[in-house]
Amino acid sequence: MDAAPLDAAPLDAAARPVFADRRLWLMGAFGFLSGLPLALSGFTLRQWLTEAHLSLGATGLTANIGLSYTLKFLWAPLLDHAAPPFGLARFGRRRGWLLAVQPPLALAVLALALSDAARGPLLTILCAAVIAFLSATQDIAIDAWRIETFPERLQGAANAAYVWGYRMAMLVSGAGVIALAGSAGWHAALLIVAALLAGGPLVTLLAGEPVVTRLRLEAAGLRARLAVAVLEPLREFLRRRNAWAILAYVATFKLGEAMAGVMLAPFYHDLGFNRAAVATAIGPFSMLATIAGYAVGAAAVARLGLKRSLILTGFCQMAAMGMYVVLALSAGNHGVLYATVVVEAFAEGVADAAFLTYLSGLCAAAYTATQFALLTSIAPLALRTVGGGSGFLAAALGWPTFYALAVLASLPAMLLMLYILRQDRT
Numbered sequence: 001m002d003a004a005p006l007d008a009a010p011l012d013a014a015a016r017p018v019f020a021d022r023r024l025w026l027m028g029a030f031g032f033l034s035g036l037p038l039a040l041s042g043f044t045l046r047q048w049l050t051e052a053h054l055s056l057g058a059t060g061l062t063a064n065i066g067l068s069y070t071l072k073f074l075w076a077p078l079l080d081h082a083a084p085p086f087g088l089a090r091f092g093r094r095r096g097w098l099l100a101v102q103p104p105l106a107l108a109v110l111a112l113a114l115s116d117a118a119r120g121p122l123l124t125i126l127c128a129a130v131i132a133f134l135s136a137t138q139d140i141a142i143d144a145w146r147i148e149t150f151p152e153r154l155q156g157a158a159n160a161a162y163v164w165g166y167r168m169a170m171l172v173s174g175a176g177v178i179a180l181a182g183s184a185g186w187h188a189a190l191l192i193v194a195a196l197l198a199g200g201p202l203v204t205l206l207a208g209e210p211v212v213t214r215l216r217l218e219a220a221g222l223r224a225r226l227a228v229a230v231l232e233p234l235r236e237f238l239r240r241r242n243a244w245a246i247l248a249y250v251a252t253f254k255l256g257e258a259m260a261g262v263m264l265a266p267f268y269h270d271l272g273f274n275r276a277a278v279a280t281a282i283g284p285f286s287m288l289a290t291i292a293g294y295a296v297g298a299a300a301v302a303r304l305g306l307k308r309s310l311i312l313t314g315f316c317q318m319a320a321m322g323m324y325v326v327l328a329l330s331a332g333n334h335g336v337l338y339a340t341v342v343v344e345a346f347a348e349g350v351a352d353a354a355f356l357t358y359l360s361g362l363c364a365a366a367y368t369a370t371q372f373a374l375l376t377s378i379a380p381l382a383l384r385t386v387g388g389g390s391g392f393l394a395a396a397l398g399w400p401t402f403y404a405l406a407v408l409a410s411l412p413a414m415l416l417m418l419y420i421l422r423q424d425r426t
Contacts (some may be wrong), residue, residue: 001013012141014406019126019163020308021148023150023158023208023294024132024158024161024204025161026206026207027146027150027158027161027165028161028162028164028165029165029203030142030145030146030162030165030169030203030426031142031163031164031165031167031169031208032169032196033102033138033142033165033169033197033199033200033203034107034135034138034142034162034165034166035137035165035167035168035169035170035173036169036170036172036173036196036197037105037109037134037135037136037138037173037193038049038169038170038171038173039110039134039170039173039174039177039195040109040128040131041066041129041131041132042063042066042192043174043261043265043282044173044174044178045062045065045124045125045260045262045277046059046062046247046263046264046265046266047123047178047278048123048124048181048186048267049062049117049119049125050265050266050269051117051266051269052118052121054111054116054117055119055395056263056266056391056392056394057391057392057395057396057423058391059090059263059265059266059391060078060263060389060390060391060392060394061389061391062125062260063258063262063390065125065128065129065132066132066324066380067132068129068132068133068135068136069132069139069377070376070377070378070380070381071136072136072137072139072140072377073374073377075137075140076140078094079097079137079140079141079144079419080144081257083096083166084096084099084100085393086100087098088100090310091204091205091209092209092210094141094145094148094209094210094232094323095145095204095207096201096202096207097137097141097207097208097407098138098142098145098201099142099201099205100200101134101137101138101141101276101343102200102204103129103137103198103201103279104134104198105134105138105197105198105200106197106198106238106298107194108130108131108134109127109131109190109193109194109197110123110191110194111127111130112127112131112190112194113127113186113190113191113193114151114185114187115127119184127182132315136191136201142162142373144247145207145210146162148210149207149210151206158330161275164388165279167191167287167290167291167414170287171283171284171287172196172249173278175191175278175282175284175285175286176189176283177189177190177193178275178278178279178282179191179275179276179279179283180192181275182274182275182276182279182388191244196374199220207297209218209288209387217362219332233374234374237362237374238375240425241423242420244424245416245419245420246269246362246420247378248416249413249416249417250359250375250378250379251378251381252413253314253355253379253413254316254379254380255406255409255410255412255413256318256321256407256408256409256410256411257317257321257339257348257406257410258380258390259390259393259402259405259406260321260324260344260403262390262391263390263391263394263402264358265278266391266394266397267328267394268281268337270399271327271328271330271331271337271399272331273332273337275306277337277345281339281341282341283340285341285342285368286341286342286345287345288344289342289343289345289349290346290348291349292346292351292352293345293346293348293349293350293351293352293353294349294352294353295349296346296349296350296353297309297313297349297350297351297352297353297354298353298357299353299356300312300353301353301354302355303338304405305359306354306357306358307421307424309354309357310355310358310417311414311417311418311421313347313350313351313354313355314351314354314413314414314417315349315414316409316411317347317348317350317351317410318407318411318414319343319347320343320346320347320348321344321347321403321410322407322408323336323340323343323344323345324403324406324407325342325400325403325404325407326340326399327340327403328399328403329400335386355379359375359376359379362375371423393405
């Protein structure tokens with residue numbers, strides 16, 4: 001049986017300040033735990049492999065490690081309908097699964113820290129792939145805990161707490177690890193991340209198990225479970241007008257960003273930027289620019305409307321990616337590096353705010369959670385597939401031409417959105 005929630009008083013009691021609710025602080029802690037592993041299979045990993053002199057092609061292929069985040073909807077129904085393993089069901093469905101995943105995740109990061117990217121890059125990449133899978137599974141359970149724990153009135157506050165924790169964690173495992181690696185070495189820097197993740201079970205035990213009435217489908221069989229969990233929401237979406245055009249737009253929206261982002265670590269390295277410069281570039285200034293971009297994007301949607309905002313912010317993001325071409329021709333100028341990172345992070349935040357608003361509006365009320373999970377899994381598909389070949393393109397074309405191509409790669413999504421909007425008007 002599920003445990004009682006953490007606080008006895010109702011969560012949305014009028015006399016209770018929102019910031020005083022312990023579950024919001026726990027949500028921030030869960031966001032921190034969710035954000036820590038992401039860079040270890042992304043930018044931080046590629047920075048380490050670049051310094052270990054892995055080829056551009058092989059470094060680009062590491063983008064495919066993140067497929068776990070794209071495909072997590074495939075095993076999400078397991079966490080909904082199966083009891084947690086190892087006798088952890090006594091802690092409840094959500095906490096039990098978190099307690100099953102968090103210790104192996106910390107151990108996987110420990111194994112990554114003890115690996116040698118220069119002598120055994122395959123083992124390093126394998127550890128990163130395991131981290132991505134366990135991290136994606138943890139994300140499923142954390143998202144479910146948030147949705148089931150907070151009433152609708154506090155979902156916005158819960159999301160805000162999650163994002164702040166998530167961004168702080170990415171600062172630690174991204175810029176923090178890279179900066180510390182310069183003085184203490186990669187192994188010591190990554191061991192700190194493993195130690196931080198080891199505190200995950202403590203956060204889970206402090207959290208209360210949500211009290212909900214769960215849908216029981218065990219007796220209906222696997223086919224019925226798949227139909228309810230995945231197939232029916234997909235069928236409902238595909239019956240809509242322009243469904244395939246919408247899916248193509250969602251899948252290509254991040255194409256240019258995927259090409260540009262995957263190769264940033266070797267790109268910065270080839271331009272002569274050291275660890276300290278890279279850590280400064282992707283550190284607090286980038287994080288603040290992204291948060292400011294989200295705020296401006298949300299204001300644009302409210303003032304201009306969603307349709308105009310999608311077009312305007314999309315083309316702004318394309319223009320901002322042109323800064324990478326300028327950087328490629330700047331002969332390692334540090335001022336241009338910082339300006340490029342801040343401008344691109346701000347433009348990405350602006351565009352993502354409109355894009356996520358659009359995705360939310362596409363979800364039918366009966367299938368909100370499942371359809372949003374499917375759409376947000378399709379959105380990074382370009383990064384996890386086409387982005388894997390970007391290293392070979394960069395090696396063949398050179399950096400200025402490669403980043404000019406990355407700018408143009410964003411054009412198909414904009415043309416698809418113009419087509420969708422025209423179809424909607426008719």
